[in-house]
Amino acid sequence: MKFEHAPRRKIVYSFTGFDILRLENPLIVASNLVKQFHWAGNSIYALRGISFTVSKGEVFGLLGPNGAGKTTTLRIIMGLLKPDSGFAEVDGVRTGRDASLVRNRLGMVSTNDGVYPWLTVREMLLYFADLYAVPAATARERLLELANKLQLERFLNQRCATLSTGQKQRVILARGLMHDPPVMLLDEPTRGLDVVGSQTVFEFIAHLKELGKAVLLSTHRLDEAERTCDRFGLLHRGTLMYAGTLDEIRKATGQSHLTDMFLTMMHNSEQQTQATKDQACTPA
């Protein structure tokens, strides 16, 4: 005797449909992301259809001026925002579908991140390990490892409030790796840091690459992007103008330096808007 059973929750592994993406087995997939923000009768397009992929062991730089939509893209990948259309995937899992699955695979370090002033570095890092359900023994091991890597040993028992900005940034970087995620999102990790501090971040990114993580780095500092990233996406007003390796973009823009490319990009888009405005004006 067979009866219909109540539905069970299933983990849905979805694929993008682009064969090429599947072959590359990318860890991060953004596919035609569109996001519009509304408030009080107003609305603005933050993203107008963005697609890119990041593979294992690759650092992808998401470049763009302020307000280009970098953070929005990252938030969609983190599952904090739902795209109006399109989708994002992390390690084969759709974001927004099963939040805990996606989040287990993600590490995130952002500019605005802070520390708990009243906790010691050790307590804070172990707390985040707990949040990600890392077994206690593994967490302790990883803590020492990361402390060694980021030169945090001396501060482990110090309260976070007593740390300097650079030390805090290192704690935050360590925090992002406590659960050893395959994917790392870095949202302007060097903002407000001095040369030495930035150097630590670069070393950290290099370390991530060594570990074979897929890194998505959002920044508006082009010099450091040029140093660290394998591929770039140039974002402007919610549109990905160019994407590819440095060589590919050089060919497309005819500029050799990232800064020049950027300026060209912005110049072009301004001209375009001007042109559309002119078009709108001339018939009249």
Place this chain on the structure above:
Amino acid sequence: MHTRVTADRMLRLCLKELRESLRDRRTIVTLVLMPLLVYPLLSLILNRVILNNGVRRSEPTLTIGIGSQINEENLDFYLRYGYALLQDPYTAPLFLNSSATTSDDIKIPAEGAGHKLLNVQSVPVVSDGRHELENGIVDLVIVKQLEGVQLPPPSNTNSGAQGNSPTPSSGDSPQNIVQPGTGSAQREQSSVTASSNEPQTSPSGTDTSQPSDDEASIPKDSEATGTDDSIKSSLAQETAPSSSNSTSASSSQANNQGGAGSLGSSDNTTGANNGQGTSGLRPRRRRWQVPSPNPEDPSIFIRTMGVYEVRYRVGDLQSERALQLLERMLTAVNNQVISGLSRGELAPSFALRATPIAIKNSYSDLLSTMIPLVLVLMTMAGAVYPAIDLTAGERERGTMEALIVSPIPSAYLLLAKYSAVVVVALLTALANLAAMSITLWVSGLGKLILGTEALSLGMIGTVLVLLVLFTMFFAALLLAVTSFAKSFKEAQAYLIPLMLLALAPGVMSLLPGIEFNSILATAPLINIVLLAREVLTGGADWNPALVAVLCNGVYAMAALVLASRLFGNDASIQGSQGSWRDLISRPNRELKLPEIEHAALTMAVMFPLYFVLSSLLPWIPGTFTQRLWASAAVSVGLLLLLPIVICWLRRIRLASTLKMRFPTAKQWLLWLPGICLIASSAWMLAHEIIILGQSVGIGTISDNQMDQVREFRHQLSQISIVVVLITLAISPAVCEEFLFRGFVLSSLHRRRPMTAVIYSAIIFGLMHVLTSNVLAVERFLPTTYLGLIIGWIAYRTASIWPGMLLHASHNGLLLLMSVYQDWLKEHGVLVEDSSHLPLTWLAGGVVCLIVGLLWFAWFTKPVGVTTEEDDN
């Protein structure tokens, strides 16, 4: 793959929050400094309030009532003498000229005595003076002489005593001669008191008969026992001032009001106060004047020897002070008599037998509400900072995003924060309770308010439990508000109105005449304050107390659910506005099944509403039938429509939530025998469970309730059986099934199936306990048992309908049995309500039940192949 939150992980999460807030020095400030500062200050204020309020006079005067059974005048003299001795043994009136003791009232000779005495006045009272004592007219009553020296002619003394008060009959012959002597003293004081020139017309204290100089010597050479004559003379002498009092008693009031200066005004205030309590029998009040005994006659002391019964208000500072003073006065007199008077020949003693009278003072009521209110407010203050710091503070520190991005559900994060806030608030409560107990104990206010020496341990424990309950509610509320705020400042801005709002019911509970009843027990905050008041001033009723406790828990849960929604939700749309709208607006994606939070929300709305409505039901005017329909409407509205509304609001698919899949005809045919078997036999075990519960003592039904049940049955048998079945069997069955086996059971879908069934059955049972204004505790077990059976069937069949049919037929069967009880009894089918079923019946019932359950086990398959289940 769903990461499980284990207990130790949860504990570590809680510990982190606790560490964070307890290391913060701002938390410590509210935790330690506040109670240290507040309570001493508060006790100072309270002391003032009580002294002003309790005594109701500008300067405290102790009033001693003297019972009508006592030879009043002798005692009066005795007391006055003792009082004068106490003031200054060396300037006691017996040894001094009249100028030493000043003015009308006995006041303290400023330089002479180092210690300050309170003013004392004596008042004759009717019978035992209990009434006056309770109304605060007198602070102490000397009721009667229990044992003492029986004087030879008791008739004499009696007549003398009786003659004293009403008419100036016997006592005015020789002793009136003394009065003119005192006239000079009186004249001296006429400048102080305005209108009283004649000693007679100033009964309220201006007729001070001062002792003259020559008489002021110790009556040392006294006879061992007083002869009749000497007794008489002393008696007569003593009656003189009082007789003048009584003659003018009628005019005393007028005189007072006419303008006795400062005295008159003070008397007026007391008169106004007394007037509320006893308008008819206002006792005459007599100011004390310094006694002028005949020094040759010690018999006055002998007459007053003995044991007296004294009544005082226990726990009343004023009254106890009066008792102490009385004791001291008597000791002073005794000492004086022993040392100077008797020379060993006579040792008169005056003993007291104090009878405490427990009296609730008007202000003690006020204060016993104030204590929990202050405690509650302080606990609130303690919870505020950690609540803001752990929610809005996360955002401010920039750690919020990292938290939200982590895979742990925000509900757990919030639970950890919640427990930290609760712990900090409880620590604050403990600190406050300790500070308060110490303050009460040190300042002696505790006696006044609670009547006992200090707060007893048990009372502290009870108050603490109540505070825990309150904190659990308030912390959840705070978190809900602070989670919504984006910054510290915003959170504080939201909290100020919240605190004021919280204050309003607290102040309301301070108002006199507000009683702790079932309806108020559902009001948040106010219920805990009222419950605490009940506990502090003596036992609280179980029924509203339980309701209050339950409601608090439910509200706390609802607030927590709201908080966890806000905590997760708001952060995700950082930058975009309209969080409130998000909360109310329907989500875009349809949920197939509800989550626990939805069920919690439903329960939070339903339980209090259901309780209030079902308490109101008996008050609805109308016939019995109309009331039946009304109750059916309530259950349809709350149990059926409410979950549907919530499903609509949260866009949850109704069909899957309420398990509305209708079984096919084939399935019906298969399951019907099982349903019949269970429906016909389930009630027997339920009946047995009730009776077993009663024998253990769970919810024994009182006779009164039994009468109500009989009345109810009688009314049922009067109306159409169809109406009865629809309103009492079918409509509850349908609604309850939709709610409990549909909505609640579906919301527990993340749990293991059997766990979900058990939880839903317990909630089912709890709801039946809370039916009317009487908590039917005995219904819990049988209802839960029925809930288990039906829940299991709903789970096995993945449909609500078989269970509904089972429920309805079970209810219907019980109803039919009670309506046709007489007929059934006649035919010997049914036994009495309160006795066990015959063993054969019981065995048959159990067999039927088991067969029915096995039937279902056989013909259905467990839904969802997640874990192992036992079918039995």
